[in-house]
Amino acid sequence: MKAPICNICLKTEDQLCSHCQNKLDDGKITDKEVEVSRILYELSDNNPSLQDSEIVQVLDADRVLVVVTSEGDGAKVVGKRGRVVKKLAEQVDKSIRVVEQASEDREVIKGLLSPGEIESINKVYTPDGTSRKVVVDEEYKQKINLSVDELEQFMEDITGTGYTISFEEV
Numbered sequence: 001m002k003a004p005i006c007n008i009c010l011k012t013e014d015q016l017c018s019h020c021q022n023k024l025d026d027g028k029i030t031d032k033e034v035e036v037s038r039i040l041y042e043l044s045d046n047n048p049s050l051q052d053s054e055i056v057q058v059l060d061a062d063r064v065l066v067v068v069t070s071e072g073d074g075a076k077v078v079g080k081r082g083r084v085v086k087k088l089a090e091q092v093d094k095s096i097r098v099v100e101q102a103s104e105d106r107e108v109i110k111g112l113l114s115p116g117e118i119e120s121i122n123k124v125y126t127p128d129g130t131s132r133k134v135v136v137d138e139e140y141k142q143k144i145n146l147s148v149d150e151l152e153q154f155m156e157d158i159t160g161t162g163y164t165i166s167f168e169e170v
């Protein structure tokens with residue numbers, strides 16, 4: 001399993017090696033990523049698909065924990081019949097959303113918005129330059145479990161590009 005922390009730190013419980021500790025101190029990884037990486041590593045004993053997966057990032061929202069995997073690894077982290085995410089949800093007491101990295105931002109955004117769907121992604125011209133607006137049918141607003149602020153922050157965290165989100169009647 002590949003994770004934001006190294007293989008040695010996956011297996012320990014309290015301390016981090018100096019390399020991982022530095023990453024934590026520099027804000028390159030978060031406490032939540034350390035915690036979730038270790039939980040998933042423990043679960044990999046009984047869920048072999050996890051052993052061959054890569055956890056890229058863990059994003060913590062109020063009600064949801066977003067686990068970002070490398071492309072193609074989403075199903076491995078979800079586990080058979082959702083077994084892994086169910087266990088993880090119990091331990092962190094939040095619902096879990098697994099999103100795969102993708103070369104197309106649209107795919108990442110789709111994963112974050114699930115079960116909502118993208119109506120359109122529009123370029124918006126502002127005095128500060130261009131921005132991109134993702135339009136989603138407002139009927140999904142309550143079903144996504146992530147606030148607009150959280151969605152916008154996570155879209156940028158994962159894709160590196162700024163998007164705004166707009167729930168609209170379509």
Ligand SMILES: [Zn+2]
Binds near residue numbers: 005008016018021
């Ligand atoms: Zn380490």
